[in-house]
Amino acid sequence: MTQANPMKKKKKKDGKLAIFTKGIIKENPVFVFLLGMCPALAVTSTMETGLGMGILVIFVLTLSNIVVSLLSRFIPDEVRIPAYIVVIATFVTIVRMLTEAFAYELFLSLGIFIPLIVVNCLIMSRATSFASKNNVLNSAIDGLGMAIGFGLALGLIGFVREIFSTGAISLGVYLPLGFEVSIINTEMYLFNMDVFAGPAGGFLVIGILLAMFTAKGNYDKHKQEEARQAWIEQKKKEAAERKRKKAMESAGDAA
Amino acid sequence: MISPTVFFVAIVSSMLINNVVLMRFLGVCPFLGVSKKTESALGMSAAVLFVMVVSSAITYIVYYFVLDPLNITYISTIAFILVIASLVQLVEIFIKKFSKKLYKGLGIYLPLITTNCAILGVVEGNILENFADQHGLWGGLAVATTSALGAALGFGLIMFAFSSIRERLDSAEVPPAWKGVPVSLVVAGIMALAFLGLGGIV
Numbered sequence: 111m112t113q114a115n116p117m118k119k120k121k122k123k124d125g126k127l128a129i130f131t132k133g134i135i136k137e138n139p140v141f142v143f144l145l146g147m148c149p150a151l152a153v154t155s156t157m158e159t160g161l162g163m164g165i166l167v168i169f170v171l172t173l174s175n176i177v178v179s180l181l182s183r184f185i186p187d188e189v190r191i192p193a194y195i196v197v198i199a200t201f202v203t204i205v206r207m208l209t210e211a212f213a214y215e216l217f218l219s220l221g222i223f224i225p226l227i228v229v230n231c232l233i234m235s236r237a238t239s240f241a242s243k244n245n246v247l248n249s250a251i252d253g254l255g256m257a258i259g260f261g262l263a264l265g266l267i268g269f270v271r272e273i274f275s276t277g278a279i280s281l282g283v284y285l286p287l288g289f290e291v292s293i294i295n296t297e298m299y300l301f302n303m304d305v306f307a308g309p310a311g312g313f314l315v316i317g318i319l320l321a322m323f324t325a326k327g328n329y330d331k332h333k334q335e336e337a338r339q340a341w342i343e344q345k346k347k348e349a350a351e352r353k354r355k356k357a358m359e360s361a362g363d364a365a
Numbered sequence: 366m367i368s369p370t371v372f373f374v375a376i377v378s379s380m381l382i383n384n385v386v387l388m389r390f391l392g393v394c395p396f397l398g399v400s401k402k403t404e405s406a407l408g409m410s411a412a413v414l415f416v417m418v419v420s421s422a423i424t425y426i427v428y429y430f431v432l433d434p435l436n437i438t439y440i441s442t443i444a445f446i447l448v449i450a451s452l453v454q455l456v457e458i459f460i461k462k463f464s465k466k467l468y469k470g471l472g473i474y475l476p477l478i479t480t481n482c483a484i485l486g487v488v489e490g491n492i493l494e495n496f497a498d499q500h501g502l503w504g505g506l507a508v509a510t511t512s513a514l515g516a517a518l519g520f521g522l523i524m525f526a527f528s529s530i531r532e533r534l535d536s537a538e539v540p541p542a543w544k545g546v547p548v549s550l551v552v553a554g555i556m557a558l559a560f561l562g563l564g565g566i567v
Contacts, residue, residue: 144546147397148482152390191479192450199443207439222489225442229482231394309388310557317550325542 126251133256139232140263140316141323146232150264151312153223155275158284160268162216164261165285166209166224168254170201171233175241175253177201182242194237199228216284232260270315275307367504372511379515382564385483386523387557389490392483396527396553397546399474406528410521412474414514416456417484420449421513424488425506429497445488450479487516527553 139145146167154160177197185193206224209217217224227233236256241249272279277299282291305311385391392413399409424445432438457475460468478484491512496505530552539548 144397147393148390148486151393191476192447192454195446195450195479196443199446203440203442206442222486222493225489226391226482226486228442228446229480229485231480234480305558305561308557308561309390310554310561312390313550313554313557317547317554320550321543321547324544324547328542 126248129248130251130255133252133259134262135259137256138259138263139256140260140267141320143235145235146230146260147316148226149223149230150267150316151309153220154264154268154271154312154315155307156272156284157265157268157279158281159216159219160264160266161261162213162285163220163223164257164264166205166220167227167230167232167260168257169205170198170227171236171257171260172250172253173201174198174233175236175249176246178237178241179244179246179249190238190242191234194234195228198233198237202227213284213286219284232256267312267315267319270319271306271311274303274315275305275311277302367500367507371500371508375508375512376515376518377566379512380519380522381560382566384519384523384560385487385516386520387553387560389486391486392481392520395477395481395483396524397549399477400524400528400531400549403525403528403532405474406524407521408470409474409477410517410524412471412478413481413483413520414517416449416453416475416478417487417513417517417520418510419456420452420484421488421491422506422510423452424448425491425496425509428492429502429505441492442485442489445485446479449484449488453479483516483520487513523556527556 133139137143140147140150149163149167153163174194174197178194181193181197202225205227206217209220209224236253240252244252269279273296277297278293278295280291280293281287282289303311306315379385383389386393386396395409395413400406427444427448428438428441432441432444453475457468460471460475491509494509494512496508496512499505500508527549531549534548534552543551
């Protein structure tokens with residue numbers, strides 16, 4: 111208990127902005143916590159489908175976090191998970207109908223993965239670990255930040271896969287962006303590899319991106335450790351200096 | 366009468382060609398999370414096998430005998446997830462009551478299954494495949510259940526193979542940045558490449 115308390119105090123001190131931004135990079139759900147891997151692999155063969163999935167998750171996660179944090183006081187602990195699942199499933203059904211009405215291309219390309227947002231571990235884990243313990247505003251901000259982090263991660267994976275598999279990025283195919291379909295070509299089309307559009311490419315790209323993120327984390331940790339060591343060395347040196355001075359002074363006094 | 370080849374094709378296609386994990390990306394979370402030891406991978410696969418087969422039979426009946434006549438198929442997702450959640454709870458109670466040994470083996474995996482996307486994915490896939498139109502109402506039920514059995518066997522096969530590889534990866538020398546999940550994902554990618562070769566058999 112004593113170990114848990116300072117953590118709690120620290121969390122409360124964080125402002126709203128910190129709650130919002132932590133999901134985007136520091137606690138990115140895909141690259142740090144490995145939550146929601148199924149959609150991250152399945153719907154990222156192009157950048158737009160990945161971003162589209164992210165947008166749907168933004169809706170579902172923010173709304174479900176709000177409702178869960180409102181209801182958490184009234185839900186008994188034994189039926190917590192089924193109750194949360196029903197809340198999430200309701201929002202997923204709403205979002206599914208809206209997607210079918212307003213973004214039919216996206217609806218077709220995401221297919222079975224729209225109903226599967228219900229069992230996305232990210233949403234369940236935010237409901238149980240954050241929304242059920244925090245107030246409504248903080249839960250909404252947390253949901254928004256986490257979902258944006260999720261969407262950006264999916265967009266990044268989709269970007270890499272689309273560039274490698276077709277050599278171009280297409281805009282306006284799946285998302286109703288309000289302009290004509292435009293395709294941005296790169297020189298990469300000379301070397302396009304179809305395998306990156308398929309299942310194997312999904313695993314490979316996420317594996318390589320994860321390794322890059324881990325390497326960055328390791329490097330940061332290494333830098334931190336070096337800085338800490340340097341700081342300790344400096345403190346030691348200062349202490350030795352002080353000791354020497356003191357010894358000199360006392361020697362002078364004795365003389 | 367449905368010919369036996371239909372069942373054979375359903376099993377082979379859902380087990381090997383459209384493998385749940387490597388081709389349809391369903392159940393990747395347990396695939397990465399519970400595959401550190403062969404023993405736990407097999408326990409998880411057994412629990413998935415049971416829940417997947419029974420829940421696809423029940424949801425098929427719920428869809429075609431309750432939701433479809435009432436014209437409320439749009440709430441199918443909510444209905445299915447409720448069926449799966451309550452089924453998992455029921456199975457847990459039954460196993461706890463009748464077999465302490467089995468409960469010890471499967472108990473910890475059962476709560477994880479509710480949020481396993483392989484179950485909901487296969488169940489929704491059964492409805493999308495329209496087995497009822499192809500084989501009649503009851504024939505569709507048989508084919509859907511067989512297909513779910515194949516999918517669960519495919520899941521078990523991949524879990525077993527992947528956990529065996531992972532146990533050996535533990536003792537391999539891997540660069541620090543690739544340790545753990547990144548290298549496993551690359552291994553899974555190579556496995557998916559191998560399974561790509563099975564496409565087009567049926």
